[in-house]
Amino acid sequence: MLGPVILAASRSDRMRRLVSAAPVTKPVVDRFIPGESVDQIVPIIQDLTDKGLELTMDVVGEDITTPEQAAAARDAYLELIARLAELDLGTRAEMSVKLSMFGQALEGGHELALANVRPVVEAAAAIGTTVTLDAEDHTTLDSMFAIHDELRKDFPETGCVIQAYLFRTEADARRLAANGSRVRLVKGAYKEPAEVAYQQKPEIDKAYVRVLRTLMEGDGYPMIGSHDPRLISIAQELARRAGRKPDEYEFQMLYGIRGDEHLRLAAEGHRMRVYTAYGTDWYGYFMRRLAEKPANLRFFARSMMTR
Ligand code: FDA
Numbered sequence: 001m002l003g004p005v006i007l008a009a010s011r012s013d014r015m016r017r018l019v020s021a022a023p024v025t026k027p028v029v030d031r032f033i034p035g036e037s038v039d040q041i042v043p044i045i046q047d048l049t050d051k052g053l054e055l056t057m058d059v060v061g062e063d064i065t066t067p068e069q070a071a072a073a074r075d076a077y078l079e080l081i082a083r084l085a086e087l088d089l090g091t092r093a094e095m096s097v098k099l100s101m102f103g104q105a106l107e108g109g110h111e112l113a114l115a116n117v118r119p120v121v122e123a124a125a126a127i128g129t130t131v132t133l134d135a136e137d138h139t140t141l142d143s144m145f146a147i148h149d150e151l152r153k154d155f156p157e158t159g160c161v162i163q164a165y166l167f168r169t170e171a172d173a174r175r176l177a178a179n180g181s182r183v184r185l186v187k188g189a190y191k192e193p194a195e196v197a198y199q200q201k202p203e204i205d206k207a208y209v210r211v212l213r214t215l216m217e218g219d220g221y222p223m224i225g226s227h228d229p230r231l232i233s234i235a236q237e238l239a240r241r242a243g244r245k246p247d248e249y250e251f252q253m254l255y256g257i258r259g260d261e262h263l264r265l266a267a268e269g270h271r272m273r274v275y276t277a278y279g280t281d282w283y284g285y286f287m288r289r290l291a292e293k294p295a296n297l298r299f300f301a302r303s304m305m306t307r
Pocket of ligand 1: 133134135136161163184186187188189190225226227228229252253254257258274275288289290292296
């Protein structure tokens with residue numbers, strides 16, 4: 001029951017100030033968000049790619065309130081891409097972006113987010129890599145999919161995320177699988193009402209498998225975003241049945257979660273991409289990681305009390 005409470009707190013400015021200012025927060029945050037600047041993240045990128053892992057990079061920040069902040073978010077990605085160009089990693093390091101950070105929730109937000117994300121997608125393509133649009137809460141998704149369709153006219157490799165907990169996702173998956181899209185499937189990390197989303201883990205897991213089957217049997221490129229060992233072995237089996245070779249799908253996990261499993265899957269010859277977040281505005285991302293596993297919260301609370 002803790003998960004929904006933490007997700008509600010992730011929207012509270014008061015909690016944001018409290019958690020961000022607590023001196024014990026930083027070491028717990030570092031587990032999931034291993035840097036605040038490009039200079040701090042470049043050695044991590046080098047270390048992970050040296051180990052045979054691939055990356056998708058997220059510059060954290062989502063609750064922006066002005067067009068200037070949205071432009072700054074775009075520029076932060078452009079700065080990162082300029083550094084990735086020096087490392088010459090190609091598709092081994094791609095980008096994940098949240099359109100809210102590019103202004104999607106502001107007035108005229110759909111157009112603003114498209115205008116801000118396009119130069120990022122162009123810059124990524126210029127260094128031989130690509131961008132995936134993260135999925136946020138369900139109210140943002142029609143706009144996200146429309147932006148995805150628009151970007152794919154010029155950059156067909158642009159990916160998007162779908163969330164197994166939403167009722168709409170099976171239909172979205174059928175459409176995306178038929179049009180050859182790169183699609184990351186995740187369970188879903190936001191607090192969603194019962195009118196639009198499954199609420200119980202068994203239902204969400206079953207939906208995940210149904211959607212994954214659609215993606216594996218379709219024409220696109222499935223990206224399995226999960227740490228769940230059961231779903232990972234089901235994904236391997238579905239890929240085998242669909243006749244997919246190891247370079248025709250990939251696994252993705254978050255930095256700081258089941259790191260041994262990242263290395264194990266890569267060593268077995270799978271493409272394994274680590275979603276690596278960095279930046280200063282980490283509150284929303286961090287709180288979603290706490291909500292996913294109450295043990296994280298207990299660890300966090302214990303470190304607060306022992307100080
Ligand atoms: P589940 O939550 O059942 O966890 C399985 C096991 O993994 C747990 O038992 C535990 O061992 C471990 N684990 C999972 N989360 C943990 C945590 N926070 N701390 C410690 N251990 C943990 N969501 C979204 O709504 N939009 C998006 O765009 C994305 N993008 C995204 C990218 C990638 C690469 C991943 C892996 C995930 C996302 N997510 C996301 C998050 C996703 O929706 C989901 O909340 C998490 O992946 C947790 O779900 P699992 O599938 O891992 O299963």
